[in-house]
Amino acid sequence: MAIEIERKYLIDLEKLGTLKNGNKIKQGYITTNKDAVVRVRVKNNKGYLTIKGSNIGVSxxxxxxxxxxxxxxxxxxxxxxxxxxxxxxxIIDIHNHIWEVDIFHGDNEGLVIAEVELKDENEHIEFPLWIKEEVTGDIKYYNSNLMKYPYSQWKNSYK
Structure with missing residues (x-):
């Protein structure tokens, strides 16, 4: 059984500095419901099918x-x-953790999120200076929700 333990954060791009060697990602959702999401992703000229269950805490x-x-x-x-x-x-390797910084385009232009995967839900994280606010568990930041309610539309409902 594969378990993902992940935390999400908003970041301050000015404190982060210059980013290099980004990977373009396009992903879509076949289905999304409270129990599971099924997504397809293209990254680095490779295709992936991913099935994710519902969150239990950060897992x-x-x-x-x-x-x-x-x-x-x-x-x-x-x-x-x-x-x-x-x-x-x-991808940024800092403080013994791999951080994935996503800069969104299109309907989600302006949104920047950092994710860090953990080995344990209680694992200690040393936060880089560019971390602003944790948004783990806030469904509006789930990629599957960004498809339904893009960041560009938040000014009318979320922001």
Whole structure:
């Protein structure tokens, strides 16, 4: 059984500085409900099918499988709900943790989120200076929710 333990944060890009070697990611959702999400992702010319269970605290089941790129693109185009999530991910290794910084584009332009995966829910994290606010568990920041309620529309409901 694969378990993902992850925390999410808003960040201050000015304190972060210059980012290099980002990976373009396009991802879409076949289904989203309270019990599970099924998503397709294209990253670095590879396709992935991912199934995630519902959150229990900061943990959830996660299963990910590489699929042919042609099939991933066809699923994104023909089977996924729109809009597709478009972002650039930067990997930063700091304080013995790998941070994934996502800069969103398209309908989610302006949103920047950092995620850190943990080995244990109670694992100690040394926060980089660029961390502003934890948003773990706030559903509006879930990628599956950003597809339904893009950041560009938050001024009318969330912000």
């Amino acid at each position: 959830r089941l996660e299963f990910e499988y590489e699929i042919p790129l042609v099939e991933a693109n066809e699923i994104l185009d023909k089977l996924c709900q729109k809009p597709i999530i478009d972002k650039t991910r930067y």
